[in-house]
Amino acid sequence: MNSPGGSLPHQTPAAPLPIHVRPVHGERSGSYLIRMSTGNRCPPRTMLQLLGRVHHRSRPNQWVELHPQSTITLNTAALHRLAAYSGIPAAHLLRALPELSHEHGGGEPILRV
Numbered sequence: 062m063n064s065p066g067g068s069l070p071h072q073t074p075a076a077p078l079p080i081h082v083r084p085v086h087g088e089r090s091g092s093y094l095i096r097m098s099t100g101n102r103c104p105p106r107t108m109l110q111l112l113g114r115v116h117h118r119s120r121p122n123q124w125v126e127l128h129p130q131s132t133i134t135l136n137t138a139a140l141h142r143l144a145a146y147s148g149i150p151a152a153h154l155l156r157a158l159p160e161l162s163h164e165h166g167g168g169e170p171i172l173r174v
Contacts, residue, residue, distance in 0.1 A: 069114075070107070070110040070111045071113045071139075071142065071169070071170045075111070075141075075142045075145035075146050076145060076146070077145065077146065077147070078097070078101045078147070078148070079101060080100045081148050081149075082096050082097040082100045082101075083149070083157075084154070084158050088157075088158065089129060089130055089131065089132065089158075089160060090131065090132060090133035090161040091127055091128055091129050091131025091132065091133060091174070092130070092131075093158055093161075094109070094112075094131075094133065095128075095129060097146070105127040106126075106127070108146075109125075109127060109172065109174070111146065112139045112142050112143055112170060112172050113136070113138065113139035113142065113169070113170030113171045114170065114172075115172055115173075115174065116171065116172070116173045116174070131174050132160055132161075132162065132174070133161055133162070133172055133173070133174055134161075134162035134163070134172060134173040134174075135161070135162070135163055135164070135170075135171075135172045136164045136166045136167075136168075136171045136172070137163070137164075137165055137166060137167060138167065138169065138171070139170035139171055139172045140154070140155075140163055141170075
C-alpha cells in the first residue's frame with residue numbers, strides 16, 4: 062500500500078488518532094493494536110503498516126495477520142510512531158503492555174509479530 066506521493070505508510074508523519082484507546086491491565090500487545098485500529102475505523106493490517114515495516118518472527122518474507130494473542134516487537138522508531146498515534150508516551154506504553162518488546166536501534170521503523 063503506497064500513499065499518493067509514492068512513500069510507504071510508515072514514512073508518513075505520525076499524529077494522534079482521533080479516538081484514544083488506553084491499554085487494559087494484562088492486555089497483549091496484539092489485542093491493544095487491534096482495539097486501537099478498530100476504534101479508529103482502520104484495518105489492523107493498515108495500522109501495522111503505519112507503525113513500520115512488518116516482519117513475522119518465523120516467516121520474515123510472508124505477510125502476517127494480527128491476532129489478539131500476538132506479541133509485538135518494535136524498534137525505537139516504530140515505538141515512537143505507536144506513541145504518536147496512541148497519544149501515550151513510549152515509556153507508559155512499555156509499562157502498560159509489559160510483553161510489548163522494544164529493540165533498541167535506529168533507522169527505518171520495524172515491527173515483528
